[in-house]
Amino acid sequence: MSQADVTKLQSLNHLNGPLADRVYRAVKTAIMHLDFPPGASIRKTSICERLGLSRSPVSEALAKLSTEGLVDIMPQSGTRVARLSMAAIREDAFLREALEVAAASHAAKARSEETVARLSRNLEMQKLMIADGAQDDFMETDMAFHETIMETTGVTRLPSTVNALSQHVNRARRLLLPEPGGLKNSLEEHNKIYDAIRQQDASEAESAMRRHVRRLLQRLEPLETARPDLFSTEEAR
Amino acid sequence: MSQADVTKLQSLNHLNGPLADRVYRAVKTAIMHLDFPPGASIRKTSICERLGLSRSPVSEALAKLSTEGLVDIMPQSGTRVARLSMAAIREDAFLREALEVAAASHAAKARSEETVARLSRNLEMQKLMIADGAQDDFMETDMAFHETIMETTGVTRLPSTVNALSQHVNRARRLLLPEPGGLKNSLEEHNKIYDAIRQQDASEAESAMRRHVRRLLQRLEPLETARPDLFSTEEAR
């Protein structure tokens, strides 16, 4: 089995906070960017040498990643990057759908002028970015759109919770090739969600959000056969 | 500030697995049972002495509890049991509602004979336990009822996820006094959810589950004024 290439780890200098947190973020970034590919084994000592610190913060970081399901720790034996699992991805999708739909519903019911204005501005930016072909910027604005909706619920930790529960999806997402007209499709779906919220039509906001979230899963499904090397063979995790 | 009474910690002998896991479960149980009251400071060394082991597994356990929001770690200073927070409880309630409602909806749409039978049996048991006045057993059966519904989704980690996201609620729940007819109320609500699922009426299953989950929050709201000593003063966590 291949080993994780520790040179892909970003330095910790530009991060702040406790060492363990910085290691956690650095390793997590590497895993999410697939610089540490699914299935690769992680050697703590390599990371320690690379970053110039002891095993304590590295162990703590990996333990945290383990609880999130991003790495598998084999007791007394080794640690490796968790393989992708279509079962886990589908579970992510279910959880995300439930939460984002609830948020959209709430946004429509309790919509404020300010929220509508923020969403409207966000959509304008999305349009511009499609025109410019700025894929990465679009992705970021896309996420901001969803966050804005979630924030209307007043549930502060909703965005981070959804993110934490969607890690398998988020990792697999990076494998998707940009499809022609894909961004335009997204924008259109966003517009429908926006319209429903603006008109305070909760049930339409729910179904529009549901369709939007489900489309991503549909795009992910083919990955299992396209990249079997990155997926675990077992059914469940 | 009071200190956590480590003698309330159950011994680890009857648990299995790595030490850190056992400590984690023991401390978590103590916190959830309010044997470690909200606001109490936790001294690692006391726990080490009490359990006869070193700081490593204890630190790991507390770190995990910290990510779950059950303890607050003050860097270089101390660790304490997180106070209850009505804001956090409301957030829990939102997340739980979203997920349990989605599960109920799914259960109604994709209901199987086996599920209906299991739920029916469960309700019979609930009736018996009310007749016997077996509060604790009822609680357990109550939880099994919800779990059965969640399991129909095929999302293996749904029950544990809901549980993890409801920890503030679960802790506060222990402070509730049993109210007269409370159990009967619950049973009635369960029956409505069951009927809707049996009849494959998804939208009724959703609203019945929603009402059921919201009632718990209503019962929790008064706690903040009744037991201000256990709640944090700040608005958000």
Next chain:
DNA sequence: GTGTGTCAACTAACATGTTAGTCGAAAATT
């Protein structure tokens, strides 16, 4: 009495040493 500065005690964070379990490859047996 009130505000401020100093300092000692305590703590989490980090480093490092030790133990014991796991795995795979070579050796021994069939």
Next chain:
DNA sequence: AATTTTCGACTAACATGTTAGTTGACACAC
């Protein structure tokens, strides 16, 4: 040749030593 056994290298888990940051009490000035 195929299977089992043995054994050594490697690892996470745990113990313990060290560092550095925080806190709160006390003394002091105002």
